[in-house]
Amino acid sequence: MALASVLFLLLLAGAARAVEIVGGREARPHARPFMASLQLSRTPGSHFCGGTLIHPSFVLTAAQCLQDIPAHLVTLVLGAHDLQSSEPEQQRFTISQVFSNNYDPEDNLNDVLLLQLDHPASLGGGGATGTRCLAMGWGRLGTRAPTPRVLQELNVTVVTFLCRPHNVCTLVPRRSAGTCFGDSGGPLICDGVLQGVDSFVIRASATRQFPDFFARVSLYTDWINSVLRTARARAPAGATWP
Incomplete structure (x- = not known):
């Protein structure tokens, strides 16, 4: 049996909603600024799902996370380590738009969701204090x-x-x-x-x-990328561009 098929069967076995990491260790504080926490807006710290910042304005998460919760009731937090503390590294967002991909909850298919943030995240964060x-x-x-x-x-x-x-x-x-x-x-x-x-x-x-x-x-970063795009568009035909 192909490795992909074995992994697929392992993932389907007891396909309960993932809620915690088993046997993990504490991450170095604020070393993962791309990690997102989805929380109920009216209850700070009420983490219910994770996500990953893949673009300054987009977080990728699981479709199941918003299956029963309207997006306007969700706050998305980036840069957190202790969700019960008000950390200066934390950035908070609301969700302006949701992009789904034909999620099938019965067979756990297409369990992906893109969340567009109400404003771009500050990438890099300039380094956490003490870095x-x-x-x-x-x-x-x-x-x-x-x-x-x-x-x-x-x-x-x-x-x-x-x-x-x-x-x-x-x-x-x-x-x-x-x-x-x-x-x-x-x-x-x-x-x-x-x-x-x-x-x-x-x-x-x-x-x-x-x-x-x-x-x-x-x-x-936006300005830098804009300049690079303009420069690339103006490059002579056949010129190499990274």
């Missing part, structure tokens, strides 16, 4: 110091104090270190993902009183 990131550049080695000859890099930590919503901010705990003049435009890499573009410092470099400010890349 270790890497900044780099050829900027000055101090406010009054010269620029280096070779590329420099620095481990930094994401912080929220004094930060603004459209920035990602970083510090180096217990050290006078950070980005400096000449580092502007350089990257902030968190867990292998570009989260920020070096923007500015306050007063001076590495003051230990103020964080370094990076432009939050996730806020500009």
Whole structure:
């Protein structure tokens, strides 16, 4: 028997609605920002189904989840770890439109559903507070110091104090270190993902009183994609495009 057929039979055996993970372990907090929680709007924390963010405006879930619950009674939460806590990483949405695919509840066929969010999610989230990131550049080695000859890099930590919503901010705990003049435009890499573009410092470099400010890349994904689409459309015929 083909492997796909075996898996299909295993999935059908006792095809009860999946409500929990058996024998699992706690995930690293906020390490899965694409994970969605479907909740009853009038009862915060009343999780009843999961989902996956597959696009800034769409979550993929199971059709059974909304079979008996009208979409207008559902709140969708992204970025959560503890559903009973009001976490700053959480993003909340209502559902603007539902796209089904001929769900057959009797045979558990086509149990997929696309939910369009009322506004786009903020992808990446700029790194959760405490995330270790890497900044780099050829900027000055101090406010009054010269620029280096070779590329420099620095481990930094994401912080929220004094930060603004459209920035990602970083510090180096217990050290006078950070980005400096000449580092502007350089990257902030968190867990292998570009989260920020070096923007500015306050007063001076590495003051230990103020964080370094990076432009939050996730806020500009639509613009970036639009520019890429325009560039691709204008590319000469036959030109290669990734």
